[in-house]
Amino acid sequence: MEILKDFRVEPLLLLAQIVNFVILLFILKRFLYKPILKVLEERKNKVEASMKQAEEIQKRFDESTKKEEEILNKGREEAARLIEEAKGEAKTLSAQIQSETKQNVQDTLKKTQESLELEKQKMVAEARDQIVDMIASATEKVISKSLKGLDKERLVQEAIKDIKR
Helix, strand or coil, rough: CCHHHHHHCCCCHHHHHHHHHHHHHHHHHHHHHHHHHHHHEEEHHHHHHHHHHHHHHHHHHHHHHHHHHHHHHHHHHHHHHHHHHHHHHHHHHHHHHHHHHHHHHHHHHHHHHHHHEEEEHHHHHHHHHHHHHHHHHHHHHHHHHHHHHHHHHHHHHHHHHHHHH
């Protein structure tokens, strides 16, 4: 206790200060620390809930990204398949059109050849008729001077038969 006297500490005053400190501590704990701790605990819970929500959102985002990628891949595969089908159909259609065109050209060529053959036959027949008429008139002129009657007719008929051959 001598030390207390050296530092001029009053025991009654020290006791009063300790009581005041305990009362102040009780009041602070009761009215200040508990509400602050309660607010801090609520804030901590909110932060944890937000973190859980963020994790859930990230998880959903990852899942939707995966689904989106799968859908895009399926779309690409479907597009590639459709393109291949279209190419196959185009080749088939092209071959069919070429075949039809070739057949049409052959039919047209055949008809043209037949038409030309008919025209040729008509021209040959006309030429033959004209030649026969010319030979007949020439023969008639020559023969009329030298032959008479049946001989003349026989020679004309033979000349006509020779020309027709």
